[in-house]
Amino acid sequence: MSYSFNLPTQIVFGVNEIDKLAEHASVYGDRILFICPKDIIALARPIIDNLTQSRSKLTVIEHEPAEPSCQYIDQLSAELKQQASFDLIVGFGGGSAMDLAKALSIALSHDEPIWLYANLSNRPPLALTNQPLPVITIPTTSGTGSEVTPYAVLANNETKQKGTIQEPAIFPKLAIVDASLLTNMPQALTASTAIDAFAHALEATINISKPAPMAELFGVQAMKIIADNLAAVLANPKDKDLRQHMAHASTLAGMAISHRGTTTTHAIAEPLGALTKMPHAIAVAVTTMPVMRHSEKHASAVLARLDSEVFASAQASAASFNKNLESLINLAGFNKPLSAMLADEQLLGLADELVDNVMRFKFRPLKQHPIEWGEEGVRSIVNDLIHG
Numbered sequence: 351m352s353y354s355f356n357l358p359t360q361i362v363f364g365v366n367e368i369d370k371l372a373e374h375a376s377v378y379g380d381r382i383l384f385i386c387p388k389d390i391i392a393l394a395r396p397i398i399d400n401l402t403q404s405r406s407k408l409t410v411i412e413h414e415p416a417e418p419s420c421q422y423i424d425q426l427s428a429e430l431k432q433q434a435s436f437d438l439i440v441g442f443g444g445g446s447a448m449d450l451a452k453a454l455s456i457a458l459s460h461d462e463p464i465w466l467y468a469n470l471s472n473r474p475p476l477a478l479t480n481q482p483l484p485v486i487t488i489p490t491t492s493g494t495g496s497e498v499t500p501y502a503v504l505a506n507n508e509t510k511q512k513g514t515i516q517e518p519a520i521f522p523k524l525a526i527v528d529a530s531l532l533t534n535m536p537q538a539l540t541a542s543t544a545i546d547a548f549a550h551a552l553e554a555t556i557n558i559s560k561p562a563p564m565a566e567l568f569g570v571q572a573m574k575i576i577a578d579n580l581a582a583v584l585a586n587p588k589d590k591d592l593r594q595h596m597a598h599a600s601t602l603a604g605m606a607i608s609h610r611g612t613t614t615t616h617a618i619a620e621p622l623g624a625l626t627k628m629p630h631a632i633a634v635a636v637t638t639m640p641v642m643r644h645s646e647k648h649a650s651a652v653l654a655r656l657d658s659e660v661f662a663s664a665q666a667s668a669a670s671f672n673k674n675l676e677s678l679i680n681l682a683g684f685n686k687p688l689s690a691m692l693a694d695e696q697l698l699g700l701a702d703e704l705v706d707n708v709m710r711f712k713f714r715p716l717k718q719h720p721i722e723w724g725e726e727g728v729r730s731i732v733n734d735l736i737h738g
Protein backbone atom coordinates (compact mmCIF):
# COMPACT_ATOMS: atom_id res chain seq x y z
CA MET A 351 0.00 0.00 0.00
CA SER A 352 1.18 3.51 -0.72
CA TYR A 353 -0.60 6.74 0.12
CA SER A 354 0.01 10.38 0.91
CA PHE A 355 -1.85 12.41 3.49
CA ASN A 356 -1.85 16.16 3.91
CA LEU A 357 -4.07 18.30 6.10
CA PRO A 358 -2.66 21.83 6.12
CA THR A 359 -5.55 23.27 8.19
CA GLN A 360 -4.77 23.96 11.84
CA ILE A 361 -7.74 22.90 13.98
CA VAL A 362 -8.47 24.72 17.24
CA PHE A 363 -11.21 22.77 19.01
CA GLY A 364 -12.96 23.52 22.29
CA VAL A 365 -15.48 25.72 24.11
CA ASN A 366 -15.09 29.53 23.91
CA GLU A 367 -12.08 29.20 21.58
CA ILE A 368 -13.85 31.79 19.41
CA ASP A 369 -12.72 34.45 21.91
CA LYS A 370 -9.21 34.14 20.46
CA LEU A 371 -10.24 34.87 16.85
CA ALA A 372 -8.76 38.40 16.84
CA GLU A 373 -5.43 37.01 18.04
CA HIS A 374 -5.40 34.32 15.33
CA ALA A 375 -6.52 36.78 12.64
CA SER A 376 -3.82 39.33 13.48
CA VAL A 377 -1.20 36.96 12.01
CA TYR A 378 -2.58 37.73 8.54
CA GLY A 379 -3.18 41.48 8.82
CA ASP A 380 -5.86 44.00 9.70
CA ARG A 381 -8.09 43.98 6.64
CA ILE A 382 -10.65 41.26 7.25
CA LEU A 383 -13.61 40.18 5.13
CA PHE A 384 -16.15 38.51 7.42
CA ILE A 385 -18.75 36.25 5.75
CA CYS A 386 -21.90 35.34 7.67
CA PRO A 387 -25.40 34.19 6.67
CA LYS A 388 -28.10 36.78 7.42
CA ASP A 389 -30.09 34.46 9.64
CA ILE A 390 -27.31 33.99 12.22
CA ILE A 391 -25.89 37.52 12.29
CA ALA A 392 -26.97 37.87 15.95
CA LEU A 393 -24.74 34.90 16.84
CA ALA A 394 -21.84 36.63 15.04
CA ARG A 395 -22.42 40.07 16.56
CA PRO A 396 -20.16 39.68 19.66
CA ILE A 397 -17.40 38.24 17.44
CA ILE A 398 -17.72 41.12 14.96
CA ASP A 399 -17.63 43.63 17.84
CA ASN A 400 -14.57 41.95 19.28
CA LEU A 401 -12.73 42.10 15.93
CA THR A 402 -13.67 45.76 15.48
CA GLN A 403 -12.37 46.61 18.97
CA SER A 404 -9.08 44.90 18.13
CA ARG A 405 -8.63 47.57 15.43
CA SER A 406 -9.24 45.24 12.54
CA LYS A 407 -10.55 46.91 9.39
CA LEU A 408 -13.63 44.80 9.04
CA THR A 409 -15.98 44.36 6.07
CA VAL A 410 -19.01 42.22 6.91
CA ILE A 411 -21.00 40.44 4.20
CA GLU A 412 -24.39 39.12 5.29
CA HIS A 413 -25.42 36.66 2.61
CA GLU A 414 -28.58 34.67 1.92
CA PRO A 415 -28.45 31.39 3.86
CA ALA A 416 -28.67 29.24 0.69
CA GLU A 417 -25.61 27.78 -1.00
CA PRO A 418 -23.76 30.50 -2.89
CA SER A 419 -24.32 30.82 -6.61
CA CYS A 420 -21.50 31.56 -9.01
CA GLN A 421 -23.50 34.56 -10.27
CA TYR A 422 -23.64 36.00 -6.73
CA ILE A 423 -19.93 35.37 -6.15
CA ASP A 424 -18.92 37.09 -9.41
CA GLN A 425 -21.07 40.12 -8.61
CA LEU A 426 -19.93 40.31 -4.98
CA SER A 427 -16.24 39.95 -5.81
CA ALA A 428 -16.49 42.66 -8.51
CA GLU A 429 -18.03 45.03 -5.94
CA LEU A 430 -15.47 44.17 -3.26
CA LYS A 431 -12.54 44.64 -5.66
CA GLN A 432 -13.76 48.23 -6.23
CA GLN A 433 -13.95 48.94 -2.50
CA ALA A 434 -10.94 47.44 -0.75
CA SER A 435 -8.20 44.84 -0.52
CA PHE A 436 -8.18 42.13 2.11
CA ASP A 437 -5.58 40.20 4.10
CA LEU A 438 -7.93 37.48 5.34
CA ILE A 439 -11.41 36.05 4.80
CA VAL A 440 -13.35 34.60 7.75
CA GLY A 441 -16.18 32.19 6.90
CA PHE A 442 -18.60 32.03 9.84
CA GLY A 443 -21.62 29.73 9.44
CA GLY A 444 -22.55 26.41 7.88
CA GLY A 445 -21.18 24.96 4.66
CA SER A 446 -22.60 27.79 2.55
CA ALA A 447 -20.71 30.53 4.42
CA MET A 448 -17.45 28.58 4.58
CA ASP A 449 -17.68 27.57 0.90
CA LEU A 450 -18.46 31.18 -0.01
CA ALA A 451 -15.36 32.33 1.91
CA LYS A 452 -13.19 29.77 0.08
CA ALA A 453 -14.67 30.64 -3.34
CA LEU A 454 -14.13 34.36 -2.66
CA SER A 455 -10.50 33.64 -1.78
CA ILE A 456 -10.11 32.65 -5.45
CA ALA A 457 -12.53 35.20 -6.93
CA LEU A 458 -10.79 38.12 -5.21
CA SER A 459 -7.38 37.04 -6.49
CA HIS A 460 -8.44 36.13 -10.05
CA ASP A 461 -10.42 37.77 -12.86
CA GLU A 462 -12.14 34.84 -14.57
CA PRO A 463 -15.75 33.85 -13.67
CA ILE A 464 -15.66 31.59 -10.59
CA TRP A 465 -17.70 28.82 -12.29
CA LEU A 466 -14.69 28.08 -14.53
CA TYR A 467 -12.79 26.88 -11.43
CA ALA A 468 -15.47 24.27 -10.60
CA ASN A 469 -14.39 20.72 -11.37
CA LEU A 470 -17.19 19.12 -13.41
CA SER A 471 -16.86 15.50 -14.49
CA ASN A 472 -17.12 16.52 -18.15
CA ARG A 473 -14.88 19.59 -18.02
CA PRO A 474 -11.55 20.19 -16.29
CA PRO A 475 -11.34 23.32 -14.12
CA LEU A 476 -9.27 26.37 -14.92
CA ALA A 477 -5.91 26.31 -13.11
CA LEU A 478 -5.22 28.97 -10.50
CA THR A 479 -2.67 31.57 -11.50
CA ASN A 480 -2.41 33.42 -8.17
CA GLN A 481 -2.32 32.50 -4.52
CA PRO A 482 -5.86 32.64 -3.02
CA LEU A 483 -6.41 34.81 0.07
CA PRO A 484 -6.01 32.99 3.42
CA VAL A 485 -9.26 31.75 5.00
CA ILE A 486 -10.27 31.05 8.60
CA THR A 487 -13.39 28.86 8.97
CA ILE A 488 -15.74 28.85 11.95
CA PRO A 489 -18.52 26.25 11.63
CA THR A 490 -21.88 26.90 13.29
CA THR A 491 -23.33 23.53 12.23
CA SER A 492 -21.97 19.99 12.61
CA GLY A 493 -22.24 18.43 9.19
CA THR A 494 -20.40 19.91 6.26
CA GLY A 495 -16.82 19.42 7.37
CA SER A 496 -16.04 22.35 5.07
CA GLU A 497 -13.88 23.86 7.81
CA VAL A 498 -11.12 21.35 6.92
CA THR A 499 -11.68 20.62 3.23
CA PRO A 500 -10.22 22.03 0.00
CA TYR A 501 -13.74 22.09 -1.51
CA ALA A 502 -16.26 24.83 -2.26
CA VAL A 503 -19.63 23.87 -3.73
CA LEU A 504 -21.19 26.43 -6.07
CA ALA A 505 -24.68 26.56 -7.51
CA ASN A 506 -25.13 27.80 -11.06
CA ASN A 507 -28.58 29.39 -11.22
CA GLU A 508 -28.50 29.71 -14.99
CA THR A 509 -27.73 26.07 -15.76
CA LYS A 510 -29.34 24.66 -12.57
CA GLN A 511 -26.12 22.79 -11.79
CA LYS A 512 -23.87 22.43 -8.80
CA GLY A 513 -20.12 22.25 -9.22
CA THR A 514 -17.31 21.81 -6.72
CA ILE A 515 -14.02 23.67 -6.65
CA GLN A 516 -11.44 21.07 -5.55
CA GLU A 517 -8.25 22.99 -4.96
CA PRO A 518 -5.57 22.29 -2.30
CA ALA A 519 -4.75 26.04 -2.27
CA ILE A 520 -8.13 26.78 -0.62
CA PHE A 521 -7.60 24.54 2.39
CA PRO A 522 -8.44 26.93 5.27
CA LYS A 523 -5.43 28.08 7.25
CA LEU A 524 -7.30 27.66 10.52
CA ALA A 525 -10.58 26.09 11.64
CA ILE A 526 -12.02 27.21 14.98
CA VAL A 527 -14.50 24.52 16.04
CA ASP A 528 -16.31 25.84 19.10
CA ALA A 529 -19.26 24.01 20.67
CA SER A 530 -20.50 27.21 22.31
CA LEU A 531 -21.62 28.31 18.81
CA LEU A 532 -23.63 25.13 18.22
CA THR A 533 -26.16 24.98 21.04
CA ASN A 534 -28.77 27.10 19.23
CA MET A 535 -28.89 24.90 16.13
CA PRO A 536 -32.53 24.00 15.40
CA GLN A 537 -33.49 20.33 15.79
CA ALA A 538 -34.07 19.65 12.08
CA LEU A 539 -30.71 21.24 11.18
CA THR A 540 -28.93 19.21 13.87
CA ALA A 541 -30.52 16.07 12.45
CA SER A 542 -29.91 16.68 8.74
CA THR A 543 -26.34 17.91 9.16
CA ALA A 544 -25.53 14.87 11.33
CA ILE A 545 -26.63 12.57 8.49
CA ASP A 546 -24.60 14.63 5.98
CA ALA A 547 -21.52 14.17 8.19
CA PHE A 548 -22.28 10.44 8.54
CA ALA A 549 -22.58 10.21 4.74
CA HIS A 550 -19.20 11.93 4.27
CA ALA A 551 -17.62 9.43 6.64
CA LEU A 552 -19.36 6.45 5.04
CA GLU A 553 -18.65 7.44 1.44
CA ALA A 554 -14.99 8.26 2.17
CA THR A 555 -14.64 4.89 3.92
CA ILE A 556 -16.20 2.71 1.19
CA ASN A 557 -14.66 4.75 -1.68
CA ILE A 558 -12.56 2.37 -3.80
CA SER A 559 -10.54 4.95 -5.74
CA LYS A 560 -7.21 4.74 -3.88
CA PRO A 561 -5.69 3.51 -0.62
CA ALA A 562 -6.57 6.03 2.10
CA PRO A 563 -6.13 4.59 5.58
CA MET A 564 -6.63 7.99 7.24
CA ALA A 565 -10.01 8.40 5.53
CA GLU A 566 -11.04 5.04 6.98
CA LEU A 567 -9.63 5.80 10.42
CA PHE A 568 -11.39 9.19 10.64
CA GLY A 569 -14.50 7.94 8.83
CA VAL A 570 -15.18 4.96 11.09
CA GLN A 571 -14.63 7.06 14.20
CA ALA A 572 -16.92 9.82 12.89
CA MET A 573 -19.71 7.34 12.09
CA LYS A 574 -19.39 5.72 15.50
CA ILE A 575 -19.61 9.05 17.35
CA ILE A 576 -22.69 10.10 15.36
CA ALA A 577 -24.40 6.73 15.86
CA ASP A 578 -23.68 6.88 19.60
CA ASN A 579 -24.73 10.51 20.18
CA LEU A 580 -27.41 11.59 17.71
CA ALA A 581 -30.41 10.59 19.86
CA ALA A 582 -28.90 12.25 22.93
CA VAL A 583 -28.06 15.54 21.19
CA LEU A 584 -31.54 15.75 19.64
CA ALA A 585 -33.00 15.33 23.15
CA ASN A 586 -30.48 17.69 24.81
CA PRO A 587 -29.57 20.38 22.25
CA LYS A 588 -28.02 22.73 24.82
CA ASP A 589 -25.58 20.13 26.14
CA LYS A 590 -22.11 21.40 25.17
CA ASP A 591 -20.44 18.00 25.67
CA LEU A 592 -22.84 16.35 23.23
CA ARG A 593 -22.40 19.25 20.81
CA GLN A 594 -18.64 18.72 21.06
CA HIS A 595 -19.03 15.05 20.17
CA MET A 596 -21.04 15.95 17.05
CA ALA A 597 -18.61 18.73 16.10
CA HIS A 598 -15.66 16.36 16.50
CA ALA A 599 -17.40 13.77 14.30
CA SER A 600 -18.21 16.33 11.63
CA THR A 601 -14.63 17.60 11.52
CA LEU A 602 -13.27 14.03 11.39
CA ALA A 603 -15.66 13.31 8.51
CA GLY A 604 -14.43 16.46 6.75
CA MET A 605 -10.86 15.23 7.15
CA ALA A 606 -11.96 11.88 5.70
CA ILE A 607 -13.43 13.45 2.53
CA SER A 608 -10.36 15.67 2.19
CA HIS A 609 -8.30 12.48 1.95
CA ARG A 610 -10.68 10.44 -0.25
CA GLY A 611 -13.89 11.97 -1.58
CA THR A 612 -17.56 11.12 -1.69
CA THR A 613 -19.27 8.59 -3.97
CA THR A 614 -22.74 7.89 -5.34
CA THR A 615 -24.89 9.49 -2.61
CA HIS A 616 -23.30 12.91 -3.07
CA ALA A 617 -23.21 12.44 -6.86
CA ILE A 618 -27.02 12.24 -6.77
CA ALA A 619 -27.70 14.58 -3.84
CA GLU A 620 -25.84 17.56 -5.29
CA PRO A 621 -27.82 17.78 -8.55
CA LEU A 622 -30.97 17.00 -6.54
CA GLY A 623 -30.25 20.10 -4.45
CA ALA A 624 -29.52 22.15 -7.57
CA LEU A 625 -32.77 21.11 -9.28
CA THR A 626 -35.10 21.43 -6.26
CA LYS A 627 -33.28 24.04 -4.09
CA MET A 628 -33.44 21.48 -1.29
CA PRO A 629 -30.72 22.21 1.33
CA HIS A 630 -27.65 20.03 0.80
CA ALA A 631 -27.86 18.15 4.11
CA ILE A 632 -31.51 17.19 3.52
CA ALA A 633 -30.77 16.08 -0.04
CA VAL A 634 -28.00 13.83 1.33
CA ALA A 635 -30.18 12.56 4.19
CA VAL A 636 -32.94 11.40 1.82
CA THR A 637 -30.55 9.96 -0.81
CA THR A 638 -28.42 7.87 1.55
CA MET A 639 -30.78 4.91 2.11
CA PRO A 640 -31.79 4.40 -1.54
CA VAL A 641 -28.09 4.28 -2.49
CA MET A 642 -27.15 1.99 0.39
CA ARG A 643 -30.08 -0.39 -0.24
CA HIS A 644 -28.83 -0.78 -3.82
CA SER A 645 -25.25 -1.19 -2.54
CA GLU A 646 -25.93 -3.88 0.05
CA LYS A 647 -24.97 -6.94 -1.97
CA HIS A 648 -22.12 -5.19 -3.82
CA ALA A 649 -20.30 -3.95 -0.70
CA SER A 650 -21.09 -6.79 1.67
CA ALA A 651 -17.61 -7.22 3.17
CA VAL A 652 -16.97 -3.56 4.01
CA LEU A 653 -20.53 -2.98 5.26
CA ALA A 654 -20.34 -6.11 7.46
CA ARG A 655 -17.14 -4.76 9.00
CA LEU A 656 -18.70 -1.33 9.50
CA ASP A 657 -21.77 -2.91 11.08
CA SER A 658 -19.50 -4.28 13.76
CA GLU A 659 -17.17 -1.25 14.09
CA VAL A 660 -19.76 1.53 13.88
CA PHE A 661 -22.87 -0.02 15.41
CA ALA A 662 -21.17 -2.67 17.62
CA SER A 663 -23.50 -5.17 15.98
CA ALA A 664 -22.92 -8.87 16.70
CA GLN A 665 -24.48 -9.79 13.35
CA ALA A 666 -21.72 -8.04 11.41
CA SER A 667 -23.55 -8.13 8.10
CA ALA A 668 -24.35 -5.66 5.31
CA ALA A 669 -28.08 -6.18 5.87
CA SER A 670 -27.69 -5.38 9.55
CA PHE A 671 -25.58 -2.28 8.74
CA ASN A 672 -28.35 -0.98 6.51
CA LYS A 673 -30.95 -1.73 9.17
CA ASN A 674 -28.95 0.21 11.76
CA LEU A 675 -28.36 3.08 9.31
CA GLU A 676 -32.07 3.18 8.50
CA SER A 677 -32.85 3.47 12.23
CA LEU A 678 -30.42 6.40 12.48
CA ILE A 679 -32.01 8.15 9.49
CA ASN A 680 -35.47 7.44 10.92
CA LEU A 681 -34.34 9.05 14.15
CA ALA A 682 -33.25 12.11 12.15
CA GLY A 683 -36.68 12.16 10.47
CA PHE A 684 -35.55 11.83 6.86
CA ASN A 685 -36.43 8.29 5.89
CA LYS A 686 -39.16 9.20 3.44
CA PRO A 687 -39.38 9.39 -0.34
CA LEU A 688 -39.29 12.68 -2.21
CA SER A 689 -42.91 12.12 -3.26
CA ALA A 690 -43.82 12.77 0.40
CA MET A 691 -41.68 15.92 0.60
CA LEU A 692 -42.01 17.82 -2.69
CA ALA A 693 -44.96 19.40 -4.48
CA ASP A 694 -46.30 17.67 -7.61
CA GLU A 695 -44.89 20.38 -9.89
CA GLN A 696 -41.41 19.90 -8.40
CA LEU A 697 -41.65 16.15 -9.02
CA LEU A 698 -42.70 16.59 -12.64
CA GLY A 699 -39.81 15.46 -14.85
CA LEU A 700 -37.45 15.36 -11.84
CA ALA A 701 -36.38 11.72 -12.32
CA ASP A 702 -35.28 12.27 -15.93
CA GLU A 703 -33.53 15.56 -15.19
CA LEU A 704 -31.75 14.15 -12.15
CA VAL A 705 -30.50 11.02 -13.95
CA ASP A 706 -29.40 13.19 -16.87
CA ASN A 707 -27.49 15.59 -14.57
CA VAL A 708 -25.72 12.76 -12.73
CA MET A 709 -24.69 11.01 -15.93
CA ARG A 710 -23.51 14.21 -17.64
CA PHE A 711 -21.83 16.24 -14.86
CA LYS A 712 -21.34 14.01 -11.81
CA PHE A 713 -20.30 10.66 -13.26
CA ARG A 714 -16.79 10.70 -11.77
CA PRO A 715 -17.84 9.99 -8.14
CA LEU A 716 -19.93 7.04 -9.40
CA LYS A 717 -16.68 5.29 -10.35
CA GLN A 718 -15.49 5.54 -6.74
CA HIS A 719 -18.44 3.58 -5.30
CA PRO A 720 -18.00 -0.17 -4.59
CA ILE A 721 -20.17 -0.82 -7.66
CA GLU A 722 -20.26 1.50 -10.64
CA TRP A 723 -23.80 1.91 -11.92
CA GLY A 724 -24.60 2.98 -15.43
CA GLU A 725 -27.63 5.04 -16.34
CA GLU A 726 -30.14 2.27 -15.64
CA GLY A 727 -28.71 1.63 -12.17
CA VAL A 728 -28.80 5.33 -11.33
CA ARG A 729 -32.39 5.49 -12.62
CA SER A 730 -33.35 2.61 -10.34
CA ILE A 731 -31.87 4.42 -7.30
CA VAL A 732 -33.59 7.67 -8.32
CA ASN A 733 -36.95 5.86 -8.62
CA ASP A 734 -36.44 4.47 -5.12
CA LEU A 735 -35.49 7.96 -3.91
CA ILE A 736 -38.63 9.53 -5.39
CA HIS A 737 -41.23 6.81 -4.80
CA GLY A 738 -39.77 4.71 -1.96
Ligand SMILES: [Fe+2]
Binds near residue numbers: 546550616630634
Ligand atom coordinates in the same frame (compact mmCIF):
# COMPACT_ATOMS: atom_id res chain seq x y z
FE1 LIG B 1 -22.24 16.70 2.11
